[in-house]
Amino acid sequence: MRVRLEDVARRAGVSPKTVSRVLNDEANVTDATRQRVTAAMEAMDYRPLSSARSLAGNRSFLVAMLYDNNDNPASTYLAEIQDGVLEACDAHRYNMMVRPLRMRGDDFVRRLDAVISDHHPDGIVLTPPITDYAPLLKRLRERQVPFASVSPMSRVDNIGVAMDEQLAARTMVEHLLSLGHRRIAHVSGIADHGASRWRLAGYREAMAGAGLAEDPKLVVQGAFTFASGVTAARQLFALKKRPTAVFAANDDMASGVMWAANERGLKVPQDLSVCGFDDIPLASQLWPALTTIRQPSREMGKVAALQLLEVLRGRGNGQLVEIPFSLEIRNSTARLS
């Protein structure tokens, strides 16, 4: 039969309520009592029943991770974030659920409501691009559901995790500049995503910093997918004055650029330097291995969830933690010959 809190209490010689206090890590329990209870719990391999805790305590111990499976081609990215969130939740004995939430149509606020009403998550982790939908954030605040974001566009009134993507992009482009490149192209991502904006801004900043006037032909719109990288690259290669280097806004598109280069008989990095952003597993497997910005997605998911959990556990208000990036110089970029 199941070991209940009452059984632990009897064994420890205290009241059930005291065991509950220890279980919930509450104050006002002497160390001696706490130890006695903890020992009894371990001896009996006590596992609190979360449905009973939820019912009595009016909370769910549930964190929901929301994602937009419509506008998010990079499933690797989401899978890694999910892993990180799960790790953080596990550490604090919270459950995690994942919910796709398509941002198309105008009923996504209603669908968010349904998730909250049906599952009562104690808190929510938001992933790009749904970190930035004002109506959704408004509703979350109205319903007073705490949330944390991964890479939100605004740093105001948000907790979670962020990276200085603009600086990262600038650093990447400065690397190309330092190799002697001047005609540097950029393949950007889906226009209204924060990631696209920051990376483009970083590109522009670096180019301007080197005193180079912007050539609009060198900036091509992509969509974060491999195929869009191929298309964009073909367009760039058809230019009269071809770029000598391409900075793609993510690794999927960078792979597409490399593919297109192969197709056209351009050797990477001899004839063309290519670099990306994210450091997906494929990046280091490609040949030549892709120079990119390492974005620690898993870690970021974990940190965002930890900020949320801090709030849920009444331990603080959470912060927007900035995670450092790193420039991974590999073999797809080389000095301009």
Add this chain to the structure above:
Amino acid sequence: MRVRLEDVARRAGVSPKTVSRVLNDEANVTDATRQRVTAAMEAMDYRPLSSARSLAGNRSFLVAMLYDNNDNPASTYLAEIQDGVLEACDAHRYNMMVRPLRMRGDDFVRRLDAVISDHHPDGIVLTPPITDYAPLLKRLRERQVPFASVSPMSRVDNIGVAMDEQLAARTMVEHLLSLGHRRIAHVSGIADHGASRWRLAGYREAMAGAGLAEDPKLVVQGAFTFASGVTAARQLFALKKRPTAVFAANDDMASGVMWAANERGLKVPQDLSVCGFDDIPLASQLWPALTTIRQPSREMGKVAALQLLEVLRGRGNGQLVEIPFSLEIRNSTARLS
């Protein structure tokens, strides 16, 4: 304030227990009563509280999806299955949780125990390769936790979903044969995975069927990753008598093969036909688009979960449903010239 079952009962003019019956779709309720109750529920936008249902009913309405994040490079595959499982769970108002369960080390049965004791899932969905670990299956049966599998190796005593992968692989190779190819190589996957065995067996069956003796040099071991595809292809291209076609056991490796072909200046499909298995999103984005076997992962996750739910809801015993595959002929395979 929250609408409770009791409130619905009052409005419908019945006892709480009767509302509970309607909620749980139980027998022995007249249609008239059922309709009255349903109407009241809708009018009041009643949302049952799952923690109360779980506590009173001694079940969790939770389905756990287990996966091995250690031995599973293809995160796209898992993400799609997860989506399908989630859809099925949603349809029956079950919750879903995902749990990585590394199969390394010998304590994974203990870790499985912990998941069951901590979360009390009503049922479990198993994904490859943990569909086939005997100790784990044994433990699940001991603890009487119903489970369904996606592509289990054994069709005996298993419910869930399967595809005739051997036939699919054979069909793929027969396609190459029909194009005139004779020196057809195979890049296989991780040795003890069912997927690897079936696909290799299908390859052999087709080759033997065409009266071709097996050339061991033409079968190279891969690991389901892009990089392993590149490595395997380099090895094949170094052969004195190079293959004219390569059948890789999955699309990631097939992409690697195409990459290596590019690297070596071999045109696909003119100089080399390449085909894969799975039909991941990348397959149709590659250039040339990859000929492959379409494996409907999302659908498979859904079907497996539905079989499990049938059991959980006491509607039957579930079956091992066979899902059809389809041969997607695209541009990476061509007639031998």
Add this chain to the structure above:
DNA sequence: GTGCAAATTGACAGCGCTGTCATTTGTGTC
């Protein structure tokens, strides 16, 4: 109608925990 079995409905306790508030114990002061 009457009698009987089957179908339908309801009363009530209790699932395992926590919130509230009362009670007991400990601590420091004079």
Add this chain to the structure above:
DNA sequence: GACACAAATGACAGCGCTGTCAATTTGCAC
């Protein structure tokens, strides 16, 4: 040692639902 006060602990009800079993209604044969 008596007192005031804070800290620690406990008693008890109740969270919202379902299982059990009893009560009532219905359907049907005669």
